Amino acid sequence: MTQRHDRxxxxxxxxLARDRSSRLIVLIAWIIFLLIVPSFIGARIxxxxxxxxxxxxxxxxxxxxxxxxxxxxxxxxxxxALRAFVTVDLLQTFxxxxxxxxxxxxxxxxxxxxxxxxxxxxxxxxxxxxVSLEEVSEPFQVTVQLKQGPIHIKxxxxxxxxxxxxxxxxxxVASIVSEVTDLIESKIIQRLGGKENIFEVLTSVRDLNDxxxxxxxxxxGGDGVAEFEERFGVNVGDVTVAxxxxxxxxxxxxxxxxxxxxxxxxxxxxxxxxxxxxxxxAKTRGTVTQNDINKARDRFMAASDNIKxxxxxxxxxxxxEGLEKLDPETVxxxxxxxxxxxxxxxxxxxxGKPKQKGGxxx
Numbered sequence: 001m002t003q004r005h006d007r008x009x010x011x012x013x014x015x016l017a018r019d020r021s022s023r024l025i026v027l028i029a030w031i032i033f034l035l036i037v038p039s040f041i042g043a044r045i046x047x048x049x050x051x052x053x054x055x056x057x058x059x060x061x062x063x064x065x066x067x068x069x070x071x072x073x074x075x076x077x078x079x080x081a082l083r084a085f086v087t088v089d090l091l092q093t094f095x096x097x098x099x100x101x102x103x104x105x106x107x108x109x110x111x112x113x114x115x116x117x118x119x120x121x122x123x124x125x126x127x128x129x130x131v132s133l134e135e136v137s138e139p140f141q142v143t144v145q146l147k148q149g150p151i152h153i154k155x156x157x158x159x160x161x162x163x164x165x166x167x168x169x170x171x172x173v174a175s176i177v178s179e180v181t182d183l184i185e186s187k188i189i190q191r192l193g194g195k196e197n198i199f200e201v202l203t204s205v206r207d208l209n210d211x212x213x214x215x216x217x218x219x220x221g222g223d224g225v226a227e228f229e230e231r232f233g234v235n236v237g238d239v240t241v242a243x244x245x246x247x248x249x250x251x252x253x254x255x256x257x258x259x260x261x262x263x264x265x266x267x268x269x270x271x272x273x274x275x276x277x278x279x280x281x282a283k284t285r286g287t288v289t290q291n292d293i294n295k296a297r298d299r300f301m302a303a304s305d306n307i308k309x310x311x312x313x314x315x316x317x318x319x320x321e322g323l324e325k326l327d328p329e330t331v332x333x334x335x336x337x338x339x340x341x342x343x344x345x346x347x348x349x350x351x352g353k354p355k356q357k358g359g360x361x362x
Contacts, residue, residue, distance in 0.1 A: 043060060083114060129170065198246060
């Protein structure tokens, strides 16, 4: 497939439709008028008044030079390289004032490309109608909602004014970026909206760029691209996605999953197994218990500085042989004694005395 708008890379005045012959005829007629009429009138008046025509002819020549110096620049438009210029034909606006006469009004705006060109002297010129033909890069950021959560996509789009549609460009330049961003977002949603695996999307930057290049820069463009370019008078050079990131919530979830996977693998290695699957099979066979796995996991997390413990409570395991033979009152008393011992130990570590709760004395 070929790249679209190749001719726009070397945009010249030859791409513009303009009545060049009429402008040339008007210029030639004006030059002939200046060369003949002032000198002839001056010579005629001088001859009638003084009997000889030479002084009047010289005066007419001086008037020719003065008028030519003042008016001839109005017959030319000079445009710099990679620039374009739009004028307003005031004569057309004056003679075509009928409401709804769309045909003649199409000639009101006159476009010029790079170089020196002949124009009508009555064309209005305004520096605000000077258009750069250089390609510019505009950043964009879109959010796409996937089934597993939203993702944020950052990239850039390259835009170049269409020299054949300068008036639509000047009329819509303020909203071009937002419009093309919406179009890009619709294309990305169309491409990624049905995907379920967010990991697959995060690694599909190249595939997404190929898709957007095909839609915006190759062939005749996808649905909506040609309409956008026609409406706003631009050519979309290319669209590039630079970054695909999940939302903060999804990032935390992914980080948690990755961390859990690392801890499981590290625990397995610490227990002498190749991977977490080996530990799982050993647990199924009864070779290891969950308590063994928990202890190995804690040692791995402590060794990797991935666990920080704060002693907020004391845990006590009371193992008494034949505990089931004790009566309930004895078991309750043992529990209360253990709790009191723990509270006392905690206060001693903190340098204070145990607090006495109000109530009945036991």
